[in-house]
Amino acid sequence: MSQGLVPRPVSVTPAPGVVVLAPGSVVAHDPALRPAARWWRRVTEDAFGLDLVPLPDGAAAHDPTGTTATVRFAVDRDLPPSGCRLTVDDAGVRVDAADLDGAHAAAQTLRQLAGPAAFRRAPVGRDHGGRPWTDGQPRPVAGALTLPHVTITDHPRFAWRGVLLDVARHFLPKADVLRFVDLAAAHKLNVVQLHLTDDQGWRMEIERYPRLTEVGAWRRESGVGTWRAGVSDGRPHGGSYTHDDLREIVAYARERGVTVVPEIDVPGHVEAAVAAYPELGTRKTPHAVRTTWGVSTEVLDPSEESLAFFRDVLDEVLDVFDAPFVALGGDEVPTTLWRDDPAIVARAATLGLDDVADLHGWFLARLAEHVASRGRRAVVWDEAFGPALPRDVVVASWRGWAAGADALAAGHDVVMAPEQVVYLDHREGDGPDEPVPVGFLRTLEDVYAFEPLPGGLADAVARAGAAASGALLGGQAQVWTEHLDSVRRVDYAAFPRLAAFAEVMWSPAADRSVGSAASLEFRARLETHHLPRLDAYGVEYRPPSGPHPWQTRPGVHGWPRDLAAELAAGGLRGVGGWVEGRDRHTGGPA
Numbered sequence: 001m002s003q004g005l006v007p008r009p010v011s012v013t014p015a016p017g018v019v020v021l022a023p024g025s026v027v028a029h030d031p032a033l034r035p036a037a038r039w040w041r042r043v044t045e046d047a048f049g050l051d052l053v054p055l056p057d058g059a060a061a062h063d064p065t066g067t068t069a070t071v072r073f074a075v076d077r078d079l080p081p082s083g084c085r086l087t088v089d090d091a092g093v094r095v096d097a098a099d100l101d102g103a104h105a106a107a108q109t110l111r112q113l114a115g116p117a118a119f120r121r122a123p124v125g126r127d128h129g130g131r132p133w134t135d136g137q138p139r140p141v142a143g144a145l146t147l148p149h150v151t152i153t154d155h156p157r158f159a160w161r162g163v164l165l166d167v168a169r170h171f172l173p174k175a176d177v178l179r180f181v182d183l184a185a186a187h188k189l190n191v192v193q194l195h196l197t198d199d200q201g202w203r204m205e206i207e208r209y210p211r212l213t214e215v216g217a218w219r220r221e222s223g224v225g226t227w228r229a230g231v232s233d234g235r236p237h238g239g240s241y242t243h244d245d246l247r248e249i250v251a252y253a254r255e256r257g258v259t260v261v262p263e264i265d266v267p268g269h270v271e272a273a274v275a276a277y278p279e280l281g282t283r284k285t286p287h288a289v290r291t292t293w294g295v296s297t298e299v300l301d302p303s304e305e306s307l308a309f310f311r312d313v314l315d316e317v318l319d320v321f322d323a324p325f326v327a328l329g330g331d332e333v334p335t336t337l338w339r340d341d342p343a344i345v346a347r348a349a350t351l352g353l354d355d356v357a358d359l360h361g362w363f364l365a366r367l368a369e370h371v372a373s374r375g376r377r378a379v380v381w382d383e384a385f386g387p388a389l390p391r392d393v394v395v396a397s398w399r400g401w402a403a404g405a406d407a408l409a410a411g412h413d414v415v416m417a418p419e420q421v422v423y424l425d426h427r428e429g430d431g432p433d434e435p436v437p438v439g440f441l442r443t444l445e446d447v448y449a450f451e452p453l454p455g456g457l458a459d460a461v462a463r464a465g466a467a468a469s470g471a472l473l474g475g476q477a478q479v480w481t482e483h484l485d486s487v488r489r490v491d492y493a494a495f496p497r498l499a500a501f502a503e504v505m506w507s508p509a510a511d512r513s514v515g516s517a518a519s520l521e522f523r524a525r526l527e528t529h530h531l532p533r534l535d536a537y538g539v540e541y542r543p544p545s546g547p548h549p550w551q552t553r554p555g556v557h558g559w560p561r562d563l564a565a566e567l568a569a570g571g572l573r574g575v576g577g578w579v580e581g582r583d584r585h586t587g588g589p590a
């Protein structure tokens, strides 16, 4: 019995009875837990139309006037990190939390316990807050909510429960980013990686280099579907966030226990930056922001000037974002233009590198050192893993699991993000109605079966020596937006699969394979309890039976890949992902 909670808690013990929260119910909190108590109080007040009464920081359960708090948030350091215990009984609601993260998690659980109505912004009770209706009849004041008696103990399986949101390929207005952060928090995800820059757009204002957004934040038009179809929409697309927009997103996320990790992708995926400042590029020739998808050969000139430029950029990034981590990209870096440039080949030799391709790792290592000198840690995609990479850099393994396992064995902390399972832009069904079907077929059940470190690899990492091994921080789902051009398309791709991913990240390890008892139970719980929450929130998720007619994209071509064939060819390492000379999505010539 789980009370229909998603993700499923470690333990749930229901009991008969309910607690009623009514206008004037008192909420007390230890000072350290104030942000979580405040967030919960505000969403509850809005959703149910009732005013709760917060006690000042740290006021005891009994205040001087003798008021008894109905809801108490208290620190219990005996609980595991980020853990909590939630008790709803005749005494009221008590949240005991190891720390603020634990209190945020408990607050989300409390919201779910209150039913789908808790996911609305205003009460739907048939009253108007006490005002008479037009018929002149008075209506009762809104606002009571009932919570079932229950005891829940909980803590997360992984510390990094991430989701990447690509706002570079298609800009997502700030309001939609805030909403996405809120939805991530609702699933107890605690990292949102904002992919802020790519070939097709640069989205963060950089005061020192204004052309990055003046030029780099818009493009003439966008590809429609796979680039192979050669179809464009002819419509300008653009948008960017100011420093204050991003500070607001960071603060909003912090209020929900979510860390926003910014990503500035270098030295590949930089065409928008090169469009703004051609001297950064290898060719130094002006060109427009890229309008098609796929991997560009235009990468940074790995020069001292480029390094200085991106150190400046990162200084502004570090000023705006407070996350302990900053992602530097490092994926999909064709070295063709470097090889063709004698000066760059000579530079690699002068630096003592064996091959011009090693400039990739060299360049990222220099920027990672800069990030480290400012007290933060860099995160890179797995192509950047190699001997040159400083040990404190976190490796995000996207081309499969093996690079992540190798990085773990080499002492790096790792986030598993394999495209074979947790790329949520990939198609969720193989029916003819699936909109823009790209990538592997990854159903809800496939995502639920995700295991960040499958047994065989875990053994291999252990054999490599526990002393040297880094930590598996957790996992990250990716929402790339080449084919998600609006928040409605993001909703469709992300939900409900992100709920499945969140449960894998949060709940204790289990056999979640397709067809397992856990998988069947999850699907039933999702459909009975969780989809109504998403409905109440206003999430346009993919219905279990397939897309609504308006969610289809007739005539827009995707590029489906065959996971079984690719895994057979490459094993767990997979052959997905881009390697020089091979196309990312076909494995064929680029």
Ligand code: ACM
Binding pocket: 331, 332, 381, 398
């Ligand atoms: C990636 O998908 N290139 C990280």
